[in-house]
Amino acid sequence: xxxxxxxxxxQVRVAVAAGDGRMIGTxxxxxxELGGPAGMVAWARENAERLAAGARIEAVGIGVPGPSDPRxxxxxxxxxxxxxxxxxxxxxxxxxxFGAPVHLENDANLAALAEFKRGAGxxxxxxxxxxxxxxxxxxxxxxxxxYSGAHGxxxxxxxxxxxxxxxxxxxxxxxxxxxxxxGNSIARGAGRPAREVFAAAQAGDPEAAAIVEHAARxxxxxxxxxxxxxxxxxIILGGGITESWSLxxxxxxxxxxxxPFVTPNRRPRIVRAELGADVGLVGAVEWAxxxx
Ligand SMILES: [Zn+2]
Numbered sequence: 001x002x003x004x005x006x007x008x009x010x011q012v013r014v015a016v017a018a019g020d021g022r023m024i025g026t027x028x029x030x031x032x033e034l035g036g037p038a039g040m041v042a043w044a045r046e047n048a049e050r051l052a053a054g055a056r057i058e059a060v061g062i063g064v065p066g067p068s069d070p071r072x073x074x075x076x077x078x079x080x081x082x083x084x085x086x087x088x089x090x091x092x093x094x095x096x097x098f099g100a101p102v103h104l105e106n107d108a109n110l111a112a113l114a115e116f117k118r119g120a121g122x123x124x125x126x127x128x129x130x131x132x133x134x135x136x137x138x139x140x141x142x143x144x145x146x147y148s149g150a151h152g153x154x155x156x157x158x159x160x161x162x163x164x165x166x167x168x169x170x171x172x173x174x175x176x177x178x179x180x181x182x183g184n185s186i187a188r189g190a191g192r193p194a195r196e197v198f199a200a201a202q203a204g205d206p207e208a209a210a211i212v213e214h215a216a217r218x219x220x221x222x223x224x225x226x227x228x229x230x231x232x233x234x235i236i237l238g239g240g241i242t243e244s245w246s247l248x249x250x251x252x253x254x255x256x257x258x259x260p261f262v263t264p265n266r267r268p269r270i271v272r273a274e275l276g277a278d279v280g281l282v283g284a285v286e287w288a289x290x291x292x
Contacts, residue, residue, distance in 0.1 A: 001016050001017070001018065001019070001024070001052045001055045001056065001057050001058065002016070002017045002018070002019060002021070002057070002058065002059055002060075002061070002285050002288045002289055002292075003015065003016055003017075003044075003048040003052075003057050003059075003060045003061070003098070003100075003285075003288070004016075004017065004060070004061045004062070004063075004281050004282070004283075004284030004285035004286075004287075004288060005044050005060065005061070005062040005063070005094075005281075005284055006062075006063050006107070006280030006281045006283075006284055007031070007040070007062060007063065007064050007065065007081075007107075008031065008065060008080070008107070008280070009031060009065060009078075009080030009081055009082065010030065010031060010032075011028055011029070011030060011031060012028065012029055012030075012031045012034065012040060012043070012044070013026055013027065013028040013280070013281055014026065014027050014028075014043075014044045014047050014048050014051070014281075015051075015281040015284070015285055016048055016051035016052045016057070017285045019058075019289070020289075021117070021118070021282075021285055021286060021289055023281075023282075023285070024051060024052070025051040026051070026281060027047040027050075027051065029043055031081070032082060032083065036083060036084060036085075037084060037085075037088045037090060037093060038093070041090075041093045041094055041097050042097065044094070044097075045094075045097040045098055048060075048098070057098055057100050058100055058292065059100055059101050059102075059103065059288040059289070059291070059292045060094055060095075060098050060100055060101070060102040060103070060288055061102075061103045061104075061105070061110070061283075061284035061285055061286070061287035061288030061289075061291075062090070062091075062094065062102060062103070062104050062105075062284055063105055063106070063107035063109075063110035063111075063280045063283055063284045063287075064078065064090065064104060064105070064106065064107060065078045065079075065080055065081065065106075065107055066078065066106045066107070066108070066137065066153070067106075067152075067153065068104065068105075068106055068152065069151070069152055070104055070105050070106065070148060070152045071152065072089075072091075073089065073090060073091020073092060073102065073104045074087055074088065074089050074090065074091070075087070075088045075090050090104060091103075091104045101291070101292075103287050103288050103291040105146070105148065105283075105287055106137075106139070106148065106152060106153075107137075107280055107283075108129065108131050108137035108138055108139045108155065109139035109140075109146055109148055109155070109283075110139070110280060110283030110284055110286075110287055111129050111131060111139055111238055111273075111275075111279045111280060111283050112127070112128070112129035112138070112139025112140060112141055112146065112155075112236075112283075113139065113141065113146050113283045113286050113287055113290070114275055114278075114279045114280070114282040114283035114286060115127070115129050115236050115238070115273055115274065115275060115279065116129075116141045116146075117282070117286045118275065118282050118286070119236070119273060119274040119275040119279070119282075120234065120236045120271050120272070120273055120274045121141065121234055121236055124141075124233045124234055125141075125143055125144045125233065126141065126142055126143065126230070126231070126232045126233050127140075127141045127232045127233060127234045127235070127236060127268075128140050128141075128155070128157075128226055128230065128232045128234075128235045128236070128268070129141075129235075129236045129238060129273070130157055130219075130222075130223065130226075130235060130236070130237050130238070131237075131238045131239035132181070132182075132219060132237060132238075132239045132240070132241040133182075133183055133239035133240040133241065134182060134183040134184050134194075134240070135158055135178060135182050135183070135184070136157060136158030136177050136178050136181060136182050136219070136222075137155070137156070137157065137158055138155035138156070138157040138158075138226070139155050140154055140155045140230060140232075141232075142230060146287075146290075157177060157222050157223075157226055158176060158177050158178040158182065159171050159173060159176045159177070159178060160176065160177050160222050160225055160226075161173055161174070161175050161176055162175050162176070162177060162180065162218060162221050162222065162225075163175035166179060166180070167179045167180070167185075170184075177218060177219060177221075177222040180214070180215060180218040180219075181215035181216070181218045181219045183195075183240065185215075186211060186215055189211065190208070190211055194240075195240075197211055197212065198212060198243075198244045198247065201244075201247055202244065202247060209247075212244070212247055212248065213251055215248075216247075216248040216251035216252055217251050217254070217255070219248075219251075219252055220251055220252045220253065220254055220255040220256065221255050223235055223252060223255070223256060223270065224255040224256050224259060227256055227262075227267060227268055228261070228262075231268070232268045233268055233269070234268050234269045234270075234271060235268045235269070235270050235271075236271055236272070236273050237252065237270065237271070237272055237273060238272075238273030238275075238279060239273075242272050242273055242276075245272050249270070249272075252270055253270045256268070256270070
């Protein structure tokens with residue numbers, strides 16, 4: 001059996017799967033209610049063992065919110081794990097609890113792996129997965145392998161600088177994609193939750209529609225830069241934006257298709273993710289299988 005864990009700031013889920021990736025069962029809990037790293041690890045082991053029903057768990061994969069260091073298995077300082085201290089050695093803690101090897105990766109990277117193995121990118125060799133929700137992140141599959149970079153931070157599309165004179169980003173840079181288009185930035189600019197802005201745009205409110213168009217055009221610019229850098233066959237958009245796909249699809253593709261630099265037939269297809277809420281669990285299981 002394989003265990004997969006999808007750790008988020010709001011919710012944590014655990015899955016047990018067969019060696020071929022077929023899901024046996026899942027469990028979930030609210031992260032803040034587990035009281036920190038030790039409580040989360042104990043909860044994950046207890047539920048994985050219950051779901052495995054006596055079968056041995058051979059390997060564990062876990063997706064964590066960034067920034068993390070996949071090589072050391074340490075969470076650096078994830079801003080959305082409220083109350084967790086910096087520098088949690090999560091891989092070591094899980095290996096001790098499970099008595100099995102644990103493979104830790106950034107959640108956006110594992111979402112890319114999940115869509116590559118079991119979602120919209122099946123059968124391809126080069127793709128980028130971009131998650132657009134409260135934040136913006138990405139994962140890269142290059143030549144059939146997850147590419148995480150020298151320090152585990154490849155694919156930080158959210159902090160690609162689109163205009164050095166642009167608005168300040170929480171990361172300290174100016175003019176990042178996130179500073180224009182993250183759910184948090186949209187909410188701050190509009191004075192109401194991003195979800196409401198998208199709903200109003202959908203209902204025909206011209207002011208909300210203009211905000212959404214501008215955000216989507218800026219993300220489209222980031223996708224153009226991404227395509228110029230790694231030339232993927234496909235760019236898969238996941239996260240909350242998939243619920244408003246018809247609103248943004250055209251704006252996202254426009255910079256790529258109108259760029260005179262490369263003809264449109266040699267550009268990546270831009271598509272919506274297929275795996276929905278399970279993407280993190282599927283990615284964690286596939287990562288454990290890949291590293292087994
Ligand atoms: Zn930034």
